[in-house]
Amino acid sequence: MTNKAARNLFIFGSLFFFVIFLGLTVDTMNQIDGRAPEITKDVDAGKMVWQKYDCIGCHTILGNGSYFAPDMTKIVEQKPAGYLKQFLMDPRGVNPKAAMPKLGISSQEADQLLAFLTWISKVDTNGWPPKPILAAAASVAGQPQSRGQQVYQSQGCSACHSIKGIGGTSGPDLTKVGANGKDAEWHVKHLKDPHSVNPKSAMPAYGGVPEADLKELAAYLVTLK
Amino acid sequence: MTVKYQSQKIAQYFYTFAIVLFLVQVLVGIIAAVQFINPDIFILNFNTIRTLHINALVVWLLAGLMGATYYVVPEESETEVWSLPLAKLQFWATVAAIGAVVLGYIWMGLDPQANKTVMGTQLLNEGREYIEAPRWADALIVVSVLLFLFNMFMTMLKTKKWTGIQGVLLGGLVFLALMYLPGMFYTKNMIKDQFWWWWVIHLWVEGSWEVIAGALLAFMLMKTIGAKREVLEKWMYIEVGFVLFTGILGTGHHYYFIGTPSYWKWVGGIFSSLEPVPLLLMVWDAFRTTREARNVTNKAGLFYTVAHAIFNFVGAGLWGIIHTLPQVNQWTHGTQITTAHGHLAFYGAYVLLVISMIYVTMPAIRGVTTYNQSRAYLAFWWMTISMVFIVLTITGAGMVQVYMERLMGLDYEAVKTVYNMWFWIIRAIFGVGFLIGTAIFVYDFFKIGKEPAPALAPAEQKA
């Protein structure tokens, strides 16, 4: 091959691939709006707040960004809105061990962020993030469970709490919660309405869960020592 | 040996600026690494430190490439730079703009509320990774790059010696400038935002920059070995051609899971898997040419050039291909595996490229034929061994993260603060090793040609 032929191959070949790329880009642009809900004023404002505080400097969203903090794509499916709002405005007021600093997010900004994060959670991401495939295997292999343990699992307490290293870090570790002197009655009260025992609590209320289940749950909690 | 055209010495301004930012980048990198262990160690939060780390990186690499271009174009065109005052103006304007941007980041880091929204865009920090620079700074950067490109084109027009090397170099730079534009407008839709964002990021590092690297590789092999231009340029065209044939559609490997249609899994998977091919070709090219080498005086320059080709392939090619197929990427997307790849790829492809260009061109700029090369090797081994271990450490952290968080469903924070803690500690330690290497290199840069050089063997004196 002569140098000139090589050069022409480079130039025209690259143009060829770029044109295909442009074609796919046009098609993608036409499809994107149909792959997510409508963008309301609040969603747009929330995106601006997201950029204002440089959330991407610590977090990923749709899997892109920084790897210092959890991905935000599905966060509203994992945690209730009331809790998230309180956390955004004052992370360490909710969880003294939080690594996220208090950024000065106002109540209105927090609402807008939540609108944006709710929108993001509904984007059709071709199934990402996938469900953890080993989690199912682990629970099948687990011990037969008490009624209280089953309620703990079905109510999703482990999204925020961990027991023996399994679970989330948003709320206190419950591995030894039974040793702190609080009885089952206190726990039922706390579960029904966390504010009644801790006015600043960010934990969601479980008043809608049948009383009997809450009692079983409380009975399980006091055994954790 | 000295430069043929006095104006080539302007390269040194850009190199110096690049090197200062390199030092800053590594220093803040270590702070970021320590914040994984203790988030409150420093007055600025992690996001600000990380922004400084990656922006310093991108800017110093660009400054280095600009310096290199100011050296290469006069050499290839066989004439002085069209306007030296314009080049100096462009340099100082760039330094001032970057300085202002950095102060803005720090201000916003100290007081997030200072990042006000003015006319629909943020004043100090746009909050988009890598292109955090606010809109007004984007405009200044574009002006600076246009002045630079204009000066280079006018230089080429003076003699109209269209060599392949400078044609590809300038073509790559124009492509680079164009690909900055898709990051300069606001989109309400986060999917579109990220779609265009990847045009900037991906089409830079796996498109235009890699084209520039191909041209500079040919230039450096020609200068250090005296290899034949004809052959070098032919392979250069083939290499950069393959870079773009695979790299343009390879952008699809970022469009699997961000809300874009699923056909990108096919397009991105197939084309990005082929991206390592041209990088391997460059390694082969470097070895093939080096075998012809006789009487190489600038051994350190050649050494870095070959190392650049190898680590470009390892960091971008190998560490890229491991997570580029959609079936793998769905588990590794946005984990520490990405960080590991990001480090080795940037280090191998572009950090070593700019340092190679510095070692290849500085002796002539300082007007010496030979120089004390021992520190160049020392710096290389400190930096490279530390970087390899940083990358292995973070690859380990990534594997633990993928297994425990993504496959088993453990909590992100729990994996980060408990199971990966030792990896963070080891990374920080090797970060200090990297800083030592950087310091040796910076010191050496200021010393090249300014101290007595070892005597030359008679054969080398003639060359």
Ligand code: HEM
């Ligand atoms: C010199 C060339 C390259 C550089 C400097 C580079 C750098 C990077 C960086 C910094 C990221 C992370 C971006 C972010 O912040 O989200 C990234 C992501 C990625 N790179 Fe590269 N890269 C290069 C070449 C390649 C090649 C040749 C391949 C494939 C064969 C590749 C595959 C990927 C993939 C799949 C991701 C996405 C990771 C994820 O899903 O989180 N890269 N690259």
Ligand code: HEM
């Ligand atoms: C020349 C050498 C270096 C290069 C080219 C480099 C490049 C990068 C890049 C491209 C990123 C963004 C990664 C991504 O988005 O995937 C990054 C992040 C980072 N770098 Fe470096 N870096 C270098 C040196 C260092 C050193 C010496 C340290 C300290 C040990 C360090 C610590 C970090 C940390 C902690 C992050 C944040 C990663 C995360 O978000 O998880 N870097 N660096």
Ligand SMILES: [Fe+2]
């Ligand atoms: Fe890419």
